[in-house]
Amino acid sequence: MSEPIISVRNLVVEFPLRRGLFTAVDDVSFDIMPGEILGVVGESGAGKSMTGAAIIGLIEPPGHIASGEIYLKGKRIDNLPPEEMSRLRGKWIGMVFQDPLTSLNPLYTVGQQLIETIRRHLPMNEAQARQRAIDLLDEAGIPTPESRIDSYPHQFSGGMRQRVVIALALAAEPELIIADEPTSALDVSVQAQIIKVLKKLCESRGAAVMLVTHDMGVIAETATRMIVMNKGKIVETGSVGDIIKRPKEDYTIKLIEAIPSIKDETRRHEAPPTSTLLVEVKNLTRDFDLSPGFFDRLLKGAKRNVVKAVQNVSFDIRKGSTFGLVGESGSGKSTCARMLVGLIKPTSGQVLLEGQDIAAGLTQERRQKVQMIFQDPYASLNPRWRVADIIAEPMHALKLVSNRREAEDRVADLLRRVRLDPVSMRKYPHEFSGGQRQRIAIARALSSQPEFIVCDEPTSALDVSVQAQVLDLMRDLQDEFGLTYLLISHNLAVVRQMADDVGVMHSGVLVERGPVDAIFDDPQAEYTRMLLNAVPDISKVE
Amino acid sequence: MLAFILRRLAQSIIVMAVVALIAFMLFRYVGDPVASLLGQDSRLEDFEELRERLGLNDPFYVQFGRFIGNALQGEFGISYRLQQPVSELIISRLPATIELAFASATIALVFGLTLGVFTALKPRSFASGVIMTLSLVGVSLPTFLIGIGLIYVFAVELQWLPSFGRGEVVDIGGWRTGLLTETGLRSLILPAITLSLFQLTLIMRLVRAEMLEVLRQDYIRFARARGLSKRAINFGHALKNTMVPVITITGLQLGSVIAFSIVTETVFQWPGVGSLFINSVQVVDVPVMAAYLMFIAFVFVVINLIVDILYFAVDPRLRVGAGRR
Amino acid sequence: MRKLLITASVLALGLAIMPASAETIRWARNSDALTLDPHSQNQGTTHTFSHHIYETLVDRDVEGNLIPRLATEWSVKEDDPTVWVFKVREGVKFHDGAELTAEDVVFSLDRARSDKSNLKQLHSAVASVTAVDDFTVEVKMTGPSPLYPNNLTNTFIMDKGWTETNNAVEVQQAGSTDDNYAVRNTNGTGPYILVSRDPDVRSVLKINENHWAESKPAITEIIYLPIADNATRIAALLSGEVDLVQDVPVQDVERLAGTAGIRVETGPENRIIYFGYRLGEEPLKSSNVTDKNPLADSKVREAMHLAIDRNAIKQVVMRGQAVPTGVATPPFVNGWTPELDAYPEKADAAKAKELLAEAGYPDGFTITLDTPNNRYVNDEAISQAIVGMLGQIGIKVTLASRPVAQHSPLIQNAETDFYLLGWGVPTFDSAYIFNDLVHTKEGQYGAYNPSGYSNPELDKKIQSLATEIDVEKRNATIAEIWKTVQEDRVLLPIHNQVLAYAMKDKFTLAVHPENQPRIYEVTIND
């Protein structure tokens, strides 16, 4: 066996914070072999990104390597002076960041950024560098690279930008690429392509990859060996197949258990076999007028531009069931959700709640019966309000309680039901973790005793283990209160676990709907098939 | 781009109209021009007659209509006080103000940018701390005190520099410049410093804040990860991105230098439009005041337009149509 | 040293060929002349500037006596007391070479009394002006006007031909939409010729080599620099950028006088600083006494007179640069007497309080005092001092301080209860004071009398002064009027302003009583 490209030995990264020293990476050791794809997985705060940053020497102050060593091909690099380290970056170690939208300087063409990087590391003249840049873009799968090279980043879509970023990271033929959540900001279908590109480019060059991600599915599809990290420490190391199929450590076992799979047919909840319809959505349509201003139309002859965000969408939700609405970003699923709760008025179409059309406006009844849980628990709770006030607001607004005492009792009760200590009603949202906040948001939704709750990506901002807890809670509450859910998610596995019926949306159109197993096992629409194929899933591990 | 500029022009016209109304309306109330125009020996009939002749007894809208009509022809009437056409007066005073504004804008820009970049790149150094604290002193000093202080030290005590005026001027095709004579240049130093100090600190703090913000961006981290040199990152990437927001605010700040020069010009007896304005306010010389306000609004509009065009030049996101949806 | 040598050689050369050596003075004051049209503005600063370019028929010396200028002699026509005869100086040339004749004088007087002229009130008694011959002019008055020549000291003579050629016969008026040639161009007979002018910034005058006077001015070039800010003006003198500062703040007199190389000249101005008040029966607008006017009671006015410590104002506020007085007329003026001038050496607060109590105001009352803050020497500070002094006898005064542009209308529109004003007397005669400050506000009288004071008997006496030819009798009437004015305490005089000019000690220039310094009178000390 050859020499490892990177050897990390007893690495400790510390952040001196005002409340004491925070150890982000704690005694971590591992090697990466040439051509190897090493997956590093862990939940947020596990120290996986920090490990990557430590290798490439980009830890943000005041963080610093407290002890340990890092060797690049046997040469120690963690104590190099900054200028030497910067010559190493790009040339030996490349890096790909999570968000392709912010990774590229908006003021330079991609060509300028590529050529600049190439010439920094390789002895080439402008023309040679340009040719190389075009080749790189071509390899990265950018169509017509000769013309695209002079485009600015904003002229590329997100997926295309990430290809550019990969091309940039590989521009000087580094031996190691550190990819920090390279696909997390992308849609499922794009995600698959990017993983392919990354894999292909690295294979063809024999470059090793350190793939840092929270998504076990991505690792399962890409990596050969993996490291599981938790709270700065390495929990388990081994081949991907071994860890996913035969986890040894308690933490890993729990983690793998918490990850839903699209192949997993065990559902968390089964709707009672009633046929009463609670919600009927009929031909729901919504247009957004994105026309340019008067002067542009006049002078440029620009046309009116009406975007059909949602077109003719119809579906029913049975009482006590969960309807899953899946689709990628921009598919119109959130617009749908917002029309259902009354935050957006439909251009046309009907929403019937127990047979009554509620699309017209916000009636007291609708406000009480229909509630919503939002995606980002950080933005959905007013940071300046105490938890008690947040949860009690619907009660006061809808006049469901007569005095503060009563409200407080109800809040305490609700907190208990979402498995939180009633004492915490005196606290502010920032004193809670993401999962706890989402529980608070659920408690708020429940406080008006609704029948129907629209859940817009309720768990996509959460770690998998927390996601599992929240989903469990949602299931318990559904049993307890006989709730009906509309679950909107881009995560097909979550939908498979939770929903009784599924609708698939694409570009504002509902392409397919039906019972959950039928859709997942035997998709009819072309789009659904593509989507299911593209999803990186732990079941796909060999 | 053309559409954009046209839209801006349309807005500018509205702005000018509003300012014209304000200019006219407000100054109509500042005081009674009649009383200050006539001497100690004037009689009551003289007052009445003068009011009538100045049209001050006409209804408000008639006066305003007359004002707008004349303004469109660049005609702001005759200064009550100096009995010369206002437009001529302003034009003859303009070189002084523009040279002063230009000099202080240059000082403010050069030092503001340099210091701003320096303090952003070395945010934790001792020098940055000193510069930041000193900049606060700069903001906390009223302009008039700075001027008086500089005069006292450099003109009276040390007698190094002149205390007032703009020295000898050379007439070049109607533009009287003080930049070509030694006394003219020496006279420029103190007022230019006084006027620039406030803008300098503003620009410096702005550049620092924006640059710190930019340095925190992903693309800077990515540029580092690509192994670019510190120089290329700081000046090639960070500075250029810093300039985008800085251009707008700085542009407007520099525009307001012209208007801001009122106090400085007064303290240094600088013969520009600002001191013309203050002198006119004291005797309620309405035509001059109205014209001055319109002039400032015009400067604002023009600078806004230049800033917009610069924005186009710097930021490709505006210049090049987006390929995304 | 080298410079000195050059100067010396130039001087030697100059003595041989030229009447005077080249000598420039840089003259700074607080504001610029408003216009160059000599008949457009009746305003001191403008007149001062015009006196160097244009000339008047008669002039006044430093003592205030009339002296000949373009008129060599003047008298009332023997057989007609309503006609004044002026002999015009011969051999006088305008700057453009034209000769001065009686025609020019007639033209100028007609222009000065024309409708649009700002000087017309000075000539309101003129019926017609005619040229008798090339060098004699007769002015026919509507009635006997014994003091008419006094009104001519600021009426400048223009060249008829030049004015007509350049379409400037009509006087430029404030607010006019036309540009007038005479506003920016000059053609006078005066000792200096305008070289360049940049309003508010800088004007340059050079000596008129063809001037009629036998003695040539020592100064051959004047650079006139308006500097509005007091501190800047003084700084410019201290740093050597100007040679002569006309408006020296009183507080700087001492320091400047003690500075090597700087000379300060001081002297009284023909200007009285006084307070006026509303003394009619109507209640005051700014007082807490709302049912009547406390000032209508002469005891209250007497109390105020007694409460004021004029010497303290002189000593502290004016730094000694004032002549305290008990009468509202400067000593230069016909009618002034030392007896009238007497004033209480010290304030007598006890007696003043007593008087107030007698009048029914043992606890005083409130009132607002309107003061200008940029017109007279330390005007605002004087008013502020008065606020304190009146406060000590229980009159609570609120001070309202404004630039003169906003202060004057209050007086002209009678919108003030209590105000500070300064009054210059260009005619050097008490009638000028009575007409505007004492006479009931009606017609052309009482323009600056917002007090509501109206004494028909007194008004009649005041009006008689205009036409009385008998000097003895006229002076007796003046004395009578002053007696009543003093008894009624119509005006509350404080002091006569003292002016200070500061200059490089190379130059000497005495203070002009009307604050119209003549640069051609500057002498150079070697």
Next chain:
Amino acid sequence: MSSTNNPAVTEQPRSRFQRIWDSDIFFSFRRSPITIVAALVTLVLILSALFAPWIAPYDPFNPASLNLMDGFTPPNSESMMGNYFLLGSDHQGRDVLSTILYGSRISLFVGISATLFAMAMGISLGLLAGYRGGTIDAVIMRVADIQLSFPAILIALLIFGIARGIIPPSQQENMAVWVLIIAIGLSNWAQFARTVRGATMVERQKDYVSAAKLIGVHPLRILIRHVLPNVLAPVLVIGTIGLALAIIEEATLSFLGVGVPPTQPSLGTLIRIGQQFLFSGEWWILFFPAMTLILLALAVNLLGDWLRDALNPRLR
């Protein structure tokens, strides 16, 4: 990167004081000696202004207590009338120390009131513009743009001018302070409006606003109870810096002679008066008020600067 700076928050109940003492803001305060000095100076100046009637050795606003003959006494000496003046006396025989104490009272009152006025106006218009958007937003922001293109001092002069035209002369002096407040306030609202509008546009997109809308909370209540508290942080920063600006602006206006009456001088008026004695040797009449003004403005600016850094999480 997700926010991870929450390592092991100890869950012991803490007293309110402890919570404030431990809060991030107060922590950064404790660590910055210059900020502590600035806060102390501000506090001392505010307190001494507040308690001027009890602290000041003389009452300079009571003209009856003044004696002209006390005038121009140098610092730390007795006048010829036998009165002692620590910082000397001015041309009216007023104790400079006392006039500074009373003067800062007026300067601070005007500055604080004007800033509050500007804040109130800017916040309401900013909230309205940011929340409603559309034409209202365009109009408000255009006006703000115009306003911002003119120096505050010019605008204040204008407003002062109109006030002079509207208010009858006999009332002008009593109204002077209020006119000043309105003039300065009106010339500074645009900053607040802009900031609040920007922040509001961000906040109104957040889901907690949607959640409130969903249950039918009145828009006005959403604005005041939900959005407002969340946009206050930048407002506080601008407000502090705006206070320093307002104090300087008041001084400049008073310096130009359009401020409060000289019998009740603010710091700016005192400087205007003192400036007359720059060359005549009575330096203390100018020096002490000018120093006080600079010190006050500097201290408030320092506080604002610190606040900006402390409240901006990205800068921490």
